[in-house]
Amino acid sequence: MTTKATKSKKSPAKKTATAPDGGKAFRFDVGDSKESMKTSILNHLRYTLARHEENATQDEWWTATCYAVRDRLLDRFMKTQAVHHKQKVRRAYYLSLEYLMGRLLINNLHNAGLFEQTRDALTELGQDFNEVADEEADMGLGNGGLGRLAACFLDSLATLDLPAVGYGIHYEFGLFRQKFRDGYQVELPDNWMDKGCPWEVMRPNFAQEVKLYGRVEHQMDDKGVFKPKWVDTKTVEGVPFDISIVGYGGETVNFLRLWGARSSDEFDLDTFNQGGYTEAVHEKAFSETITKVLYPNDSTESGKELRLVQQYFFVSCSLRDIIRRFEANHSDWSEFADYNALQLNDTHPAIAIPELMRLLIDEYALEWDAAWEITRGVCNYTNHTLLPEALEKWSVPLFEKVLPRHLEIIYEINSRFLQGEVEAKWPGDDAKKSELSIIEEGNPKMVRMAYLSVVGSTKVNGVAALHTELLKKNLFATFHELYPNKLINMTNGITPRRWLLACNPGLSELITKEVGDGWPKHLDELQAISKLADNAAFQKKFMDIKRANKQAFADFVLEDSGTEISPDAIFDVQIKRLHEYKRQHLNLLHILTLYRRLLNDPDYEMNPRVFIFGAKAAPGYALAKNIIRAINKVAEKVNNDSRINGKIKIVFPQNYRITMAEKMIPAADLSEQISTAGKEASGTGNMKLALNGALTIGTLDGANVEIGEEVGDENIFIFGNTVEQVEAIKSKGYNPYDYYNSNWELKAVIDWLRSDYFTPGEHDAFAPLCSSLLEGGDPFLCLADYADYVRVQEDVDKAFSDKKRWAKMAIMNTARVGKFSSDRTIGQYAEQIWHLKPVQVEA
Numbered sequence: 001m002t003t004k005a006t007k008s009k010k011s012p013a014k015k016t017a018t019a020p021d022g023g024k025a026f027r028f029d030v031g032d033s034k035e036s037m038k039t040s041i042l043n044h045l046r047y048t049l050a051r052h053e054e055n056a057t058q059d060e061w062w063t064a065t066c067y068a069v070r071d072r073l074l075d076r077f078m079k080t081q082a083v084h085h086k087q088k089v090r091r092a093y094y095l096s097l098e099y100l101m102g103r104l105l106i107n108n109l110h111n112a113g114l115f116e117q118t119r120d121a122l123t124e125l126g127q128d129f130n131e132v133a134d135e136e137a138d139m140g141l142g143n144g145g146l147g148r149l150a151a152c153f154l155d156s157l158a159t160l161d162l163p164a165v166g167y168g169i170h171y172e173f174g175l176f177r178q179k180f181r182d183g184y185q186v187e188l189p190d191n192w193m194d195k196g197c198p199w200e201v202m203r204p205n206f207a208q209e210v211k212l213y214g215r216v217e218h219q220m221d222d223k224g225v226f227k228p229k230w231v232d233t234k235t236v237e238g239v240p241f242d243i244s245i246v247g248y249g250g251e252t253v254n255f256l257r258l259w260g261a262r263s264s265d266e267f268d269l270d271t272f273n274q275g276g277y278t279e280a281v282h283e284k285a286f287s288e289t290i291t292k293v294l295y296p297n298d299s300t301e302s303g304k305e306l307r308l309v310q311q312y313f314f315v316s317c318s319l320r321d322i323i324r325r326f327e328a329n330h331s332d333w334s335e336f337a338d339y340n341a342l343q344l345n346d347t348h349p350a351i352a353i354p355e356l357m358r359l360l361i362d363e364y365a366l367e368w369d370a371a372w373e374i375t376r377g378v379c380n381y382t383n384h385t386l387l388p389e390a391l392e393k394w395s396v397p398l399f400e401k402v403l404p405r406h407l408e409i410i411y412e413i414n415s416r417f418l419q420g421e422v423e424a425k426w427p428g429d430d431a432k433k434s435e436l437s438i439i440e441e442g443n444p445k446m447v448r449m450a451y452l453s454v455v456g457s458t459k460v461n462g463v464a465a466l467h468t469e470l471l472k473k474n475l476f477a478t479f480h481e482l483y484p485n486k487l488i489n490m491t492n493g494i495t496p497r498r499w500l501l502a503c504n505p506g507l508s509e510l511i512t513k514e515v516g517d518g519w520p521k522h523l524d525e526l527q528a529i530s531k532l533a534d535n536a537a538f539q540k541k542f543m544d545i546k547r548a549n550k551q552a553f554a555d556f557v558l559e560d561s562g563t564e565i566s567p568d569a570i571f572d573v574q575i576k577r578l579h580e581y582k583r584q585h586l587n588l589l590h591i592l593t594l595y596r597r598l599l600n601d602p603d604y605e606m607n608p609r610v611f612i613f614g615a616k617a618a619p620g621y622a623l624a625k626n627i628i629r630a631i632n633k634v635a636e637k638v639n640n641d642s643r644i645n646g647k648i649k650i651v652f653p654q655n656y657r658i659t660m661a662e663k664m665i666p667a668a669d670l671s672e673q674i675s676t677a678g679k680e681a682s683g684t685g686n687m688k689l690a691l692n693g694a695l696t697i698g699t700l701d702g703a704n705v706e707i708g709e710e711v712g713d714e715n716i717f718i719f720g721n722t723v724e725q726v727e728a729i730k731s732k733g734y735n736p737y738d739y740y741n742s743n744w745e746l747k748a749v750i751d752w753l754r755s756d757y758f759t760p761g762e763h764d765a766f767a768p769l770c771s772s773l774l775e776g777g778d779p780f781l782c783l784a785d786y787a788d789y790v791r792v793q794e795d796v797d798k799a800f801s802d803k804k805r806w807a808k809m810a811i812m813n814t815a816r817v818g819k820f821s822s823d824r825t826i827g828q829y830a831e832q833i834w835h836l837k838p839v840q841v842e843a
């Protein structure tokens with residue numbers, strides 16, 4: 001990707017590209033033709049960027065193109081919103097601390113039906129379309145699957161013509177940029193708005209004020225009614241930045257509203273008037289810190305005050321915005337739940353529950369019971385994890401400091417819940433009360449955000465069938481007894497527009513030729529290619545496209561790192577956040593096993609394999625970082641070992657992100673989904689890879705189970721202990737040494753990793769990793785699954801040798817994963833949770 005503006009412009013624009021009237025042109029031509037796009041792009045170059053086309057840089061062409069596209073989206077956006085407003089529609093509000101959007105240009109063009117003409121317009125203006133599109137920085141305002149799910153959902157909501165708004169935070173810095181130095185991960189700031197963000201519209205007129213800190217005064221009003229007052233607060237202003245979300249087909253344009261924090265005038269002036277100029281400026285800086293950076297922790301909660309402030313800030317802004325929109329059309333609070341449904345993406349926005357209570361009671365003077373009926377009537381909560389360490393808890397003292405009034409409300413919710421519902425169900429049972437209490441006893445006491453979310457929601461959902469069953473059995477078992485209809489399943493999905501149509505044009509074109517062009521909106525239509533799975537001519541076309549995608553990725557790797565990889569090898573791909581439960585280290589043990597076999601047995605037969613990794617580790621997660629370094633250091637050795645004739649290569653490009661995933665997924669043969677059974681809630685990377693014709697090697701975990709059901713046992717490689725077996729092993733007292741001592745090959749590779757073979761002269765480089773596998777008790781059972789994993793990898797190798805069989809399996813994967821379109825998921829949310837109907841916005 002070109003990052004410097006100076007080296008951007010490769011060739012001067014064609015002379016003929018000058019606007020017809022020599023530069024004045026028609027500012028209001030927002031037609032969809034190629035000529036209209038050309039005029040618009042040139043106008044923006046001139047009137048938005050103040051540049052002559054002769055010396056505009058490539059990133060300026062990108063900016064001008066985005067503005068030209070945005071004009072068209074905004075027209076449809078305003079039309080959509082006018083229809084929604086006029087019809088007083090019910091809306092869904094998706095609240096998420098993360099949106100992993102990636103790049104927007106190419107997807108917006110496809111969805112808006114502007115792709116060909118814009119590509120041709122740029123070409124005729126003398127620009128290389130792909131290079132211009134490559135100027136865009138990823139909008140990486142999320143960590144991984146949870147944030148990407150939110151982005152896929154926005155795409156599906158608009159595509160299904162559902163009135164919806166996404167709310168989140170306008171982080172100045174998204175997920176860190178990753179570099180490797182001597183194999184170590186180094187984190188650098190992600191300055192994604194470097195070149196500006198032409199997609200967003202800042203709307204200061206819709207700013208909201210949020211209060212924080214302070215204390216609660218308990219007083220009576222003039223009628224003798226108890227009226228707590230939250231005083232001595234700090235005020236921060238939230239300014240919305242709106243991003244248009246265009247559905248496929250382009251009629252409905254919803255929006256994502258991201259809040260940026262600014263100091264409020266009031267807040268500054270107080271200090272300022274007391275003569276404290278520098279203090280005022282300091283306070284201003286504090287306000288703006290709130291939305292400065294995304295917390296880069298994945299799956300583990302961090303408990304930082306600023307993060308609680310972030311959560312409250314965006315939730316409060318969003319609720320006030322929702323209420324403002326409601327009040328524009330309605331005056332009766334009893335109607336609030338008829339027009340609004342809220343979805344909480346994990347517990348991160350769970351503070352919405354006490355905040356909505358506070359707004360209704362303290363600011364709109366509703367009674368508790370009425371407020372509670374409304375709050376519980378509109379909120380719904382999605383759980384994303386079974387890992388206990390990932391469940392958010394906030395200490396009561398911290399809560400009291402930042403949100404004292406909310407703490408009171410949470411105590412009241414808890415007390416009414418325990419004395420009311422729990423007492424009614426289990427009279428006199430104090431054990432049940434302390435088990436279900438939103439407040440966990442201890443020093444300090446903690447607020448259990450997941451319990452608050454369950455109590456305060458209409459529906460609670462898991463994200464894959466297995467995950468939901470495990471929630472019912474374990475994490476929320478007692479809640480499930482209390483509320484038997486609250487917990488439901490909504491298996492995750494991915495948008496086929498980004499994850500096939502846009503990222504794999506070769507395969508998309510082939511599919512369209514065979515089944516027509518309806519599949520991006522009706523992914524089940526891919527079923528039709530299963531009848532061609534045995535057809536030699538179709539197999540050849542399908543696998544030629546795979547090979548071309550592999551070649552393109554090989555070209556990228558060569559340019560990126562100088563490593564040569566062959567497109568004839570098996571491309572074995574594991575791309576996801578680095579986490580012990582995802583077991584990249586199990587993959588590494590397999591690589592070491594093959595490497596040893598090749599070195600010790602000159603006749604060892606295997607297809608050449610390229611192991612491809614993409615992963616960021618949370619900066620504070622030492623063991624995950626040690627695994628990254630181990631992969632990098634093993635790669636250095638293996639890739640340069642002439643004894644193995646290039647049979648194994650390991651590539652680990654830096655800075656895995658959406659744009660990288662879009663290159664890797666179309667090139668993958670094998671999809672590694674090898675989490676410890678019972679730990680991965682769903683996964684969505686597994687769906688993207690299967691859709692693009694990669695075969696899964698996986699455990700019976702998360703959505704792998706459902707992928708297996710869809711593609712059939714003969715088209716997936718399942719291995720390892722099941723959830724029940726994992727439980728049984730653990731309850732017997734798991735000892736990794738039992739496996740280490742009884743499997744000489746396993747022992748050999750772990751000992752090898754412990755030696756300084758991969759880090760000559762540097763001892764104990766991978767001691768943290770090796771000790772976690774042995775002395776540390778191997779909490780994620782790598783050793784228990786190792787032998788079966790290696791065995792099934794041999795099946796993979798055999799299957800790959802049979803080109804016809806592999807091609808058939810790959811085609812069957814693409815053909816049969818239509819279920820995993822996020823359109824199906826969102827359809828289920830709309831029907832079963834939000835009770836939301838499509839609203840047609842005529843083109």
Ligand SMILES: *Cc1c(COP(=O)(O)O)cnc(C)c1O
Binds near residue numbers: 146575577658686
């Ligand atoms: C899909 C995706 C994820 C989630 O991957 P899993 O394998 O489901 O954990 C994470 N990061 C990026 C960039 C993705 O595109």
